[in-house]
Amino acid sequence: MIKKFLDLGYQPLANKYLKSYKKLSIKKKELYRLTVGFDTKTKLVSLFNKIPDKIMFDGNYPYKSSMSKTMTDSFRKLSVKIKNRFNPKLFLEIGSNDGALIKNFNKNQVICVEPCSNLAKITKRKGYFTYNDYWDLNLSNKIKSKFNSVDVIYSANTLTHINDLNQVFKSISNLLTQDGILIIEDPSFLECIKKLSYDQFYNEHIYIFSALSVKKLINEFGLELFDIEKLDTHGGSLRYYIKRTNNNKIKIENTVSKQILTELKFGLDNFSTYLKFGNSVKKSKNDLLKLLKTIKKKNQKIIGYGATAKASTVLNYCNIENDMIDYFVDTTPDKKNRYMPGKNIKIKKYEKKLLNNVDYVYLGAWNFSKEIFKKEKKFIKKGGKFITHVPSPRII
Ligand code: DWN
Ligand code: SAH
Numbered sequence: 001m002i003k004k005f006l007d008l009g010y011q012p013l014a015n016k017y018l019k020s021y022k023k024l025s026i027k028k029k030e031l032y033r034l035t036v037g038f039d040t041k042t043k044l045v046s047l048f049n050k051i052p053d054k055i056m057f058d059g060n061y062p063y064k065s066s067m068s069k070t071m072t073d074s075f076r077k078l079s080v081k082i083k084n085r086f087n088p089k090l091f092l093e094i095g096s097n098d099g100a101l102i103k104n105f106n107k108n109q110v111i112c113v114e115p116c117s118n119l120a121k122i123t124k125r126k127g128y129f130t131y132n133d134y135w136d137l138n139l140s141n142k143i144k145s146k147f148n149s150v151d152v153i154y155s156a157n158t159l160t161h162i163n164d165l166n167q168v169f170k171s172i173s174n175l176l177t178q179d180g181i182l183i184i185e186d187p188s189f190l191e192c193i194k195k196l197s198y199d200q201f202y203n204e205h206i207y208i209f210s211a212l213s214v215k216k217l218i219n220e221f222g223l224e225l226f227d228i229e230k231l232d233t234h235g236g237s238l239r240y241y242i243k244r245t246n247n248n249k250i251k252i253e254n255t256v257s258k259q260i261l262t263e264l265k266f267g268l269d270n271f272s273t274y275l276k277f278g279n280s281v282k283k284s285k286n287d288l289l290k291l292l293k294t295i296k297k298k299n300q301k302i303i304g305y306g307a308t309a310k311a312s313t314v315l316n317y318c319n320i321e322n323d324m325i326d327y328f329v330d331t332t333p334d335k336k337n338r339y340m341p342g343k344n345i346k347i348k349k350y351e352k353k354l355l356n357n358v359d360y361v362y363l364g365a366w367n368f369s370k371e372i373f374k375k376e377k378k379f380i381k382k383g384g385k386f387i388t389h390v391p392s393p394r395i396i
Contacts, residue, residue, distance in 0.1 A: 001039070001040050001041065002037040002038065002039045002040075002046065002048070003037055003038055003039075003040060003271055003274075004035055004036070004037045004048070005036060005037065005038055005271070005274035005275050005277065005278040006035065006036040006198065006201065006274075006277070006278045006281060007033075007034070007035045007036075007278075008034040008035070008036070008198065008201060008281075008313060008316075008317045009033070009034065009316065009317055010026055010031040010032065010033055010034070010316070011031060011032060011033075011034040011202065011203065011312070011313060011316045011317070011341075011342070012024050012030060012031055012032075012312065012316065012341040012342035013030075013032075013051070013055065013056060013203055013341060014202035014203055014204055014309035014312045014313070014341060015056065015061060015062055015063055015204065015309055015341075016341055017062060017307065017334075017335050017338030017339060017340070017341060017347060018338060018339050018341075019337070019338060019339075020339070021339045021343075021344040024342050031342070032049050032051060032203060033048075033049055034047065034049065034201060034202070034203065034313070035047070035048045035049065036048070036201055038271055038274045040271060042213060042216055042217065043210065043212045043213040043216060043268065043269055044207060044209075044213040044216075044217065045189055045207060045208045045209075045210070045213070045274075046206055046207045046208075047201070047203065047205070047206050047207075049203075050163050050206055051203045053115070053134055053161070053162065053163065056161075056203060056204055057115045057116050057134070057161075058116065058117075059116060059117040059118050060116075060118060060334070061116035061118060061119060062332055062334035062335050063097070063309070063332070064097065064098045064100075064119070064332055064334075065097045065098055065100035065101075066098050066099075066100045067331050067332050068365075068368050068371060069371055070233060070368050070370070070371045071100060071233065072100050074231065074233050075100050075101035075104065075156075076104050078101065078239075079101060079104030079105060080104075082152060082154070082183070083105075086151070086152050086181050088109065088150075088151045088152035088181075089109070089151055090109065090110075090111065090147060090149075090150045090151055090152075091105055091109055091110050091111070091150070091151075091152045091153075091154065092110075092111040092112075092113065092143070092150045092152070092153045092154070092175070093110070093111070093112055093113065093153075093154050093155065094113045094135045094153065094154070094155035094158050094159070095113065095114065095135075095155055095156065095157065095158025095159075095161070096112035096113060096114045096119075096120075096123055096128075096130065097114060097116075097119050098119050098122045098123070099112070099122055099123040099126055099128065101154070101156070102123060102128055103126065107126075107127045107128055107129075110128050110129065111129050111130075111131070111143060111147065111150065112128050112129065112130040112131065113130075113131045113133065113135055113139065114130060114131075114132060115132065115133055115134045115135075116132075117132050118334075120132035131143070134162075135158075135162060135168060135171060136164070136167055136168075136171055137167055137170060137171045137174065139171070140171035140172070140174045140175050141174070143175060144174065144175055149175060149176065149177045149180070150175050150176060150177065150180065151176075151177045151179070151180050151181065152180065152181045152182075152183070153172055153175065153176060153180070153181070153182045153183070154182075154183045154184070154185075155183075155184050155185070156184070156185040156186070157185065157186055157187075157234065159184055159186065159207075160186050160187075160205055160206060160207040160208065160209060161204050161205065161206060162206070163206055165207070165217060166220075169217065169218060169220075169221040169223065170221060172221075172223075173221045173222060173223065173244075176244070178244065178247065179243075179244075179247055179249065180243075180244070181241065181242070181243060182223065182241075182242040182243075183239060183240065183241055183242070184209075184214075184239070184240050184242070185231065185233075185237055185238070185239040185240070186208070186209045186237060186238065187200050187205075187208060187209075187234045187235060187236065187237050188209070188210065188211075188230075188236050188237055188238040189208045189209065189210040189213075189268065190210060190236075190262070190263055190266055190268060191235055191236025191237075192208060192235070192236070193266070193268075193273070193277050194236075194391065195235055195236065195390045195391045196277070196280055196281065196284050196389075196390060196391050196392065197235050197310075197366075197390050197391075198277075198281040198284065198313070198317070199308075199310035199311065199313040199314050199389075200235070200310065201313060202309050202310065202312060202313045204309060209238070209240075210263055210268050211225070211228060211238060211240070211256070211259040211260050211263055212260060212263050212264070212268055212269060214240050215256075215260065218242055219245075222244055222245050222246065223242050223243070223244060223245060224242065224243060224244075224245045224252070225240055225241065225242055225252070225256045226241050226242070226243050226250050226251070226252045226253060226256065227240075227241035227252075227253040227255055227256065228240055228241070228253075228255045228256050228258075228259045229241075229255070230259075233367070234367050235366070235367045235390070238259065284389055284392060284393060285317060285318050287389075287392060287393040288314070288318055288389045288393035289318055289320075290393075291387065291393045291394070291395070292320065292324045292325075292362075292387075293324075295359070295360055295387075296323070296324055300359035300360060301326060301357065301358050301359050301360070302324060302325050302326065302358070302359065302360040302361070302362055302387065303325060303326050303327055303328065303329065303354070303355070303358050303360075303361055303362070304325045304327070304328035304329070304340075304345070304361070304362045304364045305328070305329055305330075305361045305362065305363055305364055305365060305372060305386075306328070306329075306330060306363065306364035306365025306366075306368065306372070307328040307329075307330040307332070307335050307338075307340060307347045307364055308364045308365050310364065310365075310366075310367075311328070311340065311362075311364030311365075312340060312341040312342070314364075314389060315340055315341075315342070315343045315345065316341070316342045316343065320343070320345075321343060321344055321345065322343070322344050322345045322346075325345055325362055326345075327345060327346045327347065327348050327354075328340060328345060328346070328347045328348070328364060329347070329348050329349075329350040329351070329354050329355070330347050330348075330349070330350055330364075331349070331350045333349075335347045336348070336349040337349070352378070355376065355379045355384065358379070358384060359384065359385065360384070360385050360386070360387050360395070361376075361379070361384065361385070361386050361387065362386075362387045362388070363386055363387065363388045366388045366389075366390050369386070369388070369396075372386075373386075
């Protein structure tokens with residue numbers, strides 16, 4: 001049974017940055033109710049309202065993984081790990097985006113899967129074999145008929161975006177060699193609760209995984225966890241290492257039971273923990289609005305940094321407009337001169353001078369705060385301050 005614990009109101013599609021501002025309507029299906037539930041049986045956290053993938057992931061998907069050094073560094077380190085630990089002959093990435101990870105592998109070793117044609121074009125152009133398609137059984141069979149099998153499959157921040165998880169894992173199992181390895185990496189729900197980062201919920205994030213839910217989910221497909229790595233990326237992620245249950249050659253590390261125990265101790269198998277989170281989110285909204293209003297009363301200037309999907313959730317849930325945040329800055333070419341989803345707040349192409357005469361910077365990309373603080377030393381030296389809502393609304 002799926003029980004509701006969070007209601008983030010009506011929200012626009014997170015990665016649709018319009019060229020000019022327009023008020024969106026519920027009737028025209030430009031706004032969707034964003035409610036989140038917990039399945040008491042499977043322990044999986046999911047959205048109630050699921051939007052067809054073809055609407056969200058089309059030929060104009062703006063997000064590019066390579067826009068942050070934190071992510072390109074993390075992917076480079078992972079590529080070394082994968083080569084040393086598993087030495088794959090064939091490596092398949094689901095949701096390869098602009099190739100931030102696969103660029104560290106040889107061209108003849110990699111298969112990319114990416115449904116957004118603007119992104120698939122990039123890895124194709126770089127010479128990587130790319131299927132411009134959605135991950136499903138049809139595609140898995142198509143790849144099987146050409147390559148027979150794959151020894152390492154990897155997917156970061158993508159499987160949680162696909163509605164039919166049964167088909168996802170069936171299609172993976174269909175293609176993986178007997179000794180094959182699956183590695184998936186996604187924001188950890190435990191970290192999400194601890195940081196009160198309710199902005200991890202937007203229409204693309206249909207699911208937020210925990211070790212508890214992943215363990216149950218993959219069991220049905222003859223797969224099991226054998227290692228879990230904790231990462232700082234995206235506000236705290238888990239990297240799950242998965243093998244076939246009947247593959248006894250690989251030892252199961254104690255990182256798996258350790259993570260499961262930590263989650264159980266925190267109460268992630270208990271609905272009351274989720275309800276508590278839902279209530280704290282309401283307080284977070286009020287506190288953020290209070291903070292922004294106090295600053296604006298003093299006629300001080302606030303801008304946003306990182307026009308993220310996460311910020312879209314915060315702006316629309318808290319109803320923040322351009323009377324509070326003047327504009328956002330972002331390095332992504334396809335977000336330039338567009339508007340934050342559902343809001344009359346413009347996104348300007350990042351330039352250092354856009355931080356001149358700014359008193360406060362709201363961190364839309366709080367997950368990259370370390371990288372941003374390093375870049376904005378001058379702003380900080382001049383007395384500029386940052387605002388974040390994680391783990392609670394505050395000035396840094
Ligand atoms: O799961 C998803 C994650 C991986 O990426 C997708 N569904 C959508 C997207 O979510 P997001 O937009 O919340 O992701 P990020 O990675 O937090 O976005 C960071 C944004 O900030 C990018 O637009 C790039 C920008 N940025 C910047 O302008 N200057 C980032 C850094 C580090 C910077 O210095
Ligand atoms: N893996 C990258 C990109 C994450 S953004 C990273 O971690 O930085 C989410 C990605 O999932 C997008 O590139 C999107 O196109 C892809 N995606 C969404 N639905 C998908 C599907 N059904 N099959 C494969 N990829 C999908």
